[in-house]
Amino acid sequence: MKKTIAQFYYNIKKFVDRSDSFNMGIDYDGNLILLTSTKKGLMYHHDLYHFINGDTIHIKMPTLKMKFFSFVQPLGENWLLVDARMDEEENDAKNAYVFDKEGNILNRYAFGDAVEDIQTTLEGDVWVSYFDQSDVGRLNCYKDGDKTFDFYYSIRRNNQHVPPIDDCYAMNVTSDSTNIYYYSDFPFVKIIDENEFELYEDIPIVGSEAFAIHGNDVLFSQDYDAKPEVYLYSLSEKKKITFKTLKPDGSILNYDYGVGRGSKLFLIEDTEVYVLDIKNVTAKRN
Numbered sequence: 001m002k003k004t005i006a007q008f009y010y011n012i013k014k015f016v017d018r019s020d021s022f023n024m025g026i027d028y029d030g031n032l033i034l035l036t037s038t039k040k041g042l043m044y045h046h047d048l049y050h051f052i053n054g055d056t057i058h059i060k061m062p063t064l065k066m067k068f069f070s071f072v073q074p075l076g077e078n079w080l081l082v083d084a085r086m087d088e089e090e091n092d093a094k095n096a097y098v099f100d101k102e103g104n105i106l107n108r109y110a111f112g113d114a115v116e117d118i119q120t121t122l123e124g125d126v127w128v129s130y131f132d133q134s135d136v137g138r139l140n141c142y143k144d145g146d147k148t149f150d151f152y153y154s155i156r157r158n159n160q161h162v163p164p165i166d167d168c169y170a171m172n173v174t175s176d177s178t179n180i181y182y183y184s185d186f187p188f189v190k191i192i193d194e195n196e197f198e199l200y201e202d203i204p205i206v207g208s209e210a211f212a213i214h215g216n217d218v219l220f221s222q223d224y225d226a227k228p229e230v231y232l233y234s235l236s237e238k239k240k241i242t243f244k245t246l247k248p249d250g251s252i253l254n255y256d257y258g259v260g261r262g263s264k265l266f267l268i269e270d271t272e273v274y275v276l277d278i279k280n281v282t283a284k285r286n
Contacts, residue, residue: 004243004281006253006267006274013271025072026261028122035072044068061103071118086113109145112136119173129168138165154194163187170210172260179213200235210258212265212278219265219278221258228254
């Protein structure tokens with residue numbers, strides 16, 4: 001088995017020690033975003049940390065009653081925070097909030113229940129994937145709160161050979177395409193625009209929840225077996241190479257989960273964050 005060494009990125013321990021939970025995202029430039037949450041009574045307090053070129057930008061979000069945010073992404077000069085679940089019992093229930101850099105609420109949107117992931121683009125598009133409890137679809141795109149793309153109506157309904165999405169396990173939005181990998185058949189789909197897509201079936205990886213992509217090469221995080229491995233797969237050649245993940249000191253990187261965006265796959269072990277760039281991994285293909 002081949003081996004690949006992940007680059008140490010950051011230890012987030014000092015940011016998360018006093019919080020109840022934390023979530024991570026990656027912006028469209030491949031920079032890590034950390035969102036910490038602390039519950040006090042019926043109130044949730046969130047802190048946002050954006051890591052750019054060695055600097056850390058810290059934004060304190062307002063404390064909100066019974067509102068927990070699972071996802072964070074930049075939206076122009078502002079920030080989009082989204083709750084994975086939507087409380088239908090609330091009056092005017094909305095689960096997406098837009099904040100400015102001072103933490104002021106600028107807008108609120110309803111993206112629907114059972115959100116799996118959120119990724120925004122430089123142009124302000126908001127791609128939203130869903131798991132199997134959603135009643136608004138499995139992959140949508142929004143702009144200024146309005147839906148501009150629905151996987152079912154844009155692709156699946158007119159192309160019945162494309163497998164339906166039961167649960168969108170992983171998504172990676174790049175400047176060229178929106179890429180998804182989903183349950184139950186685990187195909188890989190590149191969405192170029194509303195009318196153009198590429199379907200790749202029989203992917204020999206089952207259950208991965210994150211991936212990096214560059215051209216026709218995809219670097220998947222661990223699958224259902226949860227071994228300290230990543231899988232480099234060529235969509236064009238249909239070849240899979242397994243790599244054992246190591247830390248810079250040569251010890252095994254037993255990462256808990258991965259987060260992917262563009263060519264980068266972030267691997268998180270406890271509070272230590274490591275990163276693999278698929279372009280470096282493909283150099284070890286032979």
